[in-house]
Amino acid sequence: xxxxxxxxxxxxxxxxxxELRGEDGRLYPFHCTEIADGSRRIDVGAQVDFxxxxxxxxxxxxxAVARRRP
Numbered sequence: 844x845x846x847x848x849x850x851x852x853x854x855x856x857x858x859x860x861x862e863l864r865g866e867d868g869r870l871y872p873f874h875c876t877e878i879a880d881g882s883r884r885i886d887v888g889a890q891v892d893f894x895x896x897x898x899x900x901x902x903x904x905x906x907a908v909a910r911r912r913p
Contacts, residue, residue: 871905879909
């Protein structure tokens with residue numbers, strides 16, 4: 844498992860869906876259940892660590908999304 848770094852680009856609090864941009868420039872969707880601390884919420888602009896895994900319909904998704912510690 845390779846841990847990557849990125850930043851939350853968007854997050855819809857009502858739907859629980861978001862996207863983050865990895866250091867490779869790609870956008871990865873994620874669901875609030877993939878936020879590692881269990882909070883189900885994350886701020887846009889938050890720096891995060893995550894892993895990439897195959898998702899629905901052949902799209903790569905972010906999993907185990909964790910806020911980076913300063």
